[in-house]
Amino acid sequence: MRHWFIDKEPNGMASWQEAFPDSLVFGRDHLSRIGTGDEPGVLWFRIRAGEVLTAVFHGVALPPRILFVVLADEPSDSLIEEALASGASGCCNTYAAPDVLRQVALVVENGGLWIGRSLLSSLVGSTSRLLAKNGEKARVDNWCERLSERETQVARLVANGASNREIAEQLFITERTVKAHLSAVFEKLAIRDRLQLSLRINGVSI
Amino acid sequence: MRHWFIDKEPNGMASWQEAFPDSLVFGRDHLSRIGTGDEPGVLWFRIRAGEVLTAVFHGVALPPRILFVVLADEPSDSLIEEALASGASGCCNTYAAPDVLRQVALVVENGGLWIGRSLLSSLVGSTSRLLAKNGEKARVDNWCERLSERETQVARLVANGASNREIAEQLFITERTVKAHLSAVFEKLAIRDRLQLSLRINGVSI
DNA sequence: CAAGCCATTGAACCAAAGTACAGTCTCGCG
DNA sequence: CGCGAGACTGTACTTTGGTTCAATGGCTTG
Numbered sequence: 001m002r003h004w005f006i007d008k009e010p011n012g013m014a015s016w017q018e019a020f021p022d023s024l025v026f027g028r029d030h031l032s033r034i035g036t037g038d039e040p041g042v043l044w045f046r047i048r049a050g051e052v053l054t055a056v057f058h059g060v061a062l063p064p065r066i067l068f069v070v071l072a073d074e075p076s077d078s079l080i081e082e083a084l085a086s087g088a089s090g091c092c093n094t095y096a097a098p099d100v101l102r103q104v105a106l107v108v109e110n111g112g113l114w115i116g117r118s119l120l121s122s123l124v125g126s127t128s129r130l131l132a133k134n135g136e137k138a139r140v141d142n143w144c145e146r147l148s149e150r151e152t153q154v155a156r157l158v159a160n161g162a163s164n165r166e167i168a169e170q171l172f173i174t175e176r177t178v179k180a181h182l183s184a185v186f187e188k189l190a191i192r193d194r195l196q197l198s199l200r201i202n203g204v205s206i
Numbered sequence: 207m208r209h210w211f212i213d214k215e216p217n218g219m220a221s222w223q224e225a226f227p228d229s230l231v232f233g234r235d236h237l238s239r240i241g242t243g244d245e246p247g248v249l250w251f252r253i254r255a256g257e258v259l260t261a262v263f264h265g266v267a268l269p270p271r272i273l274f275v276v277l278a279d280e281p282s283d284s285l286i287e288e289a290l291a292s293g294a295s296g297c298c299n300t301y302a303a304p305d306v307l308r309q310v311a312l313v314v315e316n317g318g319l320w321i322g323r324s325l326l327s328s329l330v331g332s333t334s335r336l337l338a339k340n341g342e343k344a345r346v347d348n349w350c351e352r353l354s355e356r357e358t359q360v361a362r363l364v365a366n367g368a369s370n371r372e373i374a375e376q377l378f379i380t381e382r383t384v385k386a387h388l389s390a391v392f393e394k395l396a397i398r399d400r401l402q403l404s405l406r407i408n409g410v411s412i
Numbered sequence: 413c414a415a416g417c418c419a420t421t422g423a424a425c426c427a428a429a430g431t432a433c434a435g436t437c438t439c440g441c442g
Numbered sequence: 443c444g445c446g447a448g449a450c451t452g453t454a455c456t457t458t459g460g461t462t463c464a465a466t467g468g469c470t471t472g
């Protein structure tokens with residue numbers, strides 16, 4: 001099973017290579033060359049923040065043996081809907097850990113759909129209102145709305161279990177700067193540490 | 207990983223037992239007794255022709271370690287929507303072959319959604335994949351199975367965002383003891399800190 | 413009984429996380 | 443142009459988390 005990663009620029013995340021050492025990372029201009037052989041595989045397509053899937057993924061016809069997963073910088077209901085409508089087998093976080101990526105691969109390779117635990121609740125909320133019986137409405141926690149772009153980026157990595165050092169390396173900044181961003185995040189969201197941030201972002205205890 | 211099948215009458219289909227020889231079949235009156243232990247598993251709930259899911263599956267609160275799949279005598283789009291809205295990880299045909307059932311289990315145990323061949327093909331257009339290719343048996347994460355009772359208790363509190371001091375106060379032990387339990391948990395689960403423990407327990411990244 | 417697991421704790425220690433109080437640089441806006 | 447916001451960094455500090463040496467007592471099981 002091959003794995004191709006498509007990013008805007010052909011750099012990609014380190015975690016991708018970690019998850020699938022034999023995988024290949026391409027820029028979007030190489031998209032048309034994926035899956036020309038007979039080999040089955042998974043195409044991971046990164047959608048950056050603010051982008052619309054259908055705008056960057058138009059007119060691409062994948063053969064049925066090539067499965068397709070959207071990697072979302074900023075997952076949202078609409079993006080998931082678009083992804084599924086475009087034939088994707090799933091939508092997961094760009095910053096997901098290697099273990100998670102392999103898990104996603106396992107699911108989609110077996111014919112399942114993967115939209116993530118945390119995303120599931122919001123999707124369900126959009127497809128049906130049945131859950132709103134006890135007056136509890138599935139409100140979406142837009143935690144990132146008050147955060148700057150960089151703060152959001154750091155917060156996401158923290159929520160996936162990364163240490164300050166790892167985040168620093170990933171973003172090419174010092175550990176000190178990571179701490180600065182995090183302190184700002186904690187204050188803006190009125191939480192006290194990274195674990196609570198993770199719970200908040202992952203929708204465990206909203 | 208346990209499998210419970212709930213039918214209107216506690217007879218069930220032969221194919222269910224064939225798919226999971228250790229599974230149990232109950233009538234709907236036994237539904238409330240499912241998942242009272244710590245054991246993780248999959249609950250398969252049969253919806254007969256003409257029935258409405260929400261009418262027969264109301265007010266049932268399953269713990270998060272119990273996954274839930276709807277077995278539909280007559281699958282329809284609306285039933286699938288209802289199923290997902292009720293927290294189901296999938297919806298497949300009551301009369302599905304044992305191989306298919308095991309495939310569904312494989313997908314949902316790994317956090318994926320399985321919404322059946324027909325809808326899947328209309329969305330994804332992909333054919334199903336072969337099952338258990340490498341003979342690798344994917345299992346759900348029963349993290350607490352190797353932990354002692356006290357370790358499990360501490361781990362759960364950590365996963366909810368508690369600090370060591372808070373845990374100590376709550377359990378009437380010293381902070382030192384909390385640390386001891388946590389160190390044991392980290393080693394047994396092969397993880398490095400409390401954030402990863404939280405992700406593991408909360409099913410964000412298995 | 414001996415062996416082993418479990419719960420508990422202490423002292424000391426190191427590493428990571430987070431805070432306080434700075435500063436530089438860039439960029440957009442009125 | 444001045445001003446504010448955001449990205450970035452430094453030094454120093456406190457707190458928290460986690461490990462490494464122990465040790466004690468209860469409990470079950472062969």
